[in-house]
Amino acid sequence: LLEAGVPDEDLLVITTGASTYEQLAATARELAARDADRVVLVSDPYHSVRLHGIADEVGLEAVVSPTSGGASLRQLARETAAVALGRVLGYRRVDTWLGSRG
Template sequence: MSVPTRRRRGADPPSEPVRGRGTPDAARMRRLGWPTRILIGGLLMVVAVVGTTALRVWQVARIDDQQPADAVVVLGAAQYNGEPSAILASRLRHAADLYSEGLAPRIVTVGGSQNGDRYTEAEASRDYLIRRGVPANAVEMVPEGTDTLRSLEAVAVLAEQQGWETAVLVSDPWHSLRARTMARDAGLDAWTSPTRSGPIVQTRETQLRYIYRETGALLFYELTHAPVDTATSEVG
């Protein structure tokens, strides 16, 4: 007859048999079907792409990489009967400062007109610069395009015709990355010098709204290489 063994005090109790493998989260994932796993993976990828793009928009907005160039290009925004909007005026003042510092021998103003307008954005911008003391022969107009892409493509055509190729783009901080991407795709060797004044940079709420907007616009452009419709927007 066998004698029962006595467990020593302090000895570990017998271990329970291990059931299943991995953590509870891993077990739940194994229970999900492949379509659900693919959907979750796709959503995570979308979140990562959007987040990375928003970070790039924010980073480039903080950089002023101005350097001597053939032209300072002022991207258009709304004008009212020949008078630049507050957004456009802040860009033009910054461009005038860059010209006065000798960064480039010319300023190029861009932008067409909406139905019913008497002036194009390029015309209103040129007149504003001349009133601020920029010589008339130092301002070139490209009165084409109601969006950033079409305007920059027209600037690239002008650059080729006149034999220059480098440009410093002046716009709002959050617009800088998309504008630079489009300019380089059009064949310009472009850098950015965003304005630090104007309505778009006044409040945190406005800044976040434009970062959100530019993130979507940049992703749309990178996917389609088409412009975002800005006919009703102050920002081209």
């Protein structure tokens, strides 16, 4: 992103959290302290739907920018199940159930 011209002060790197949910919750807390909630999230394409759903649940206004590349059948199956469960049960509950694997 720096090479693309994004100023360093506009980037926020969150290194805490063992799961996507925990990382986005930490991001939401950090941005709230800065009176902000809009983010661009960069991740694998197969992860984009769940990433956007979690961001919404933790109070972030997110645009998801997928990277280039594909996913294995196992990754796609896992994401499909995680999105379905997250939409029905809530992503926080799914994260608690999956532990640090989510």
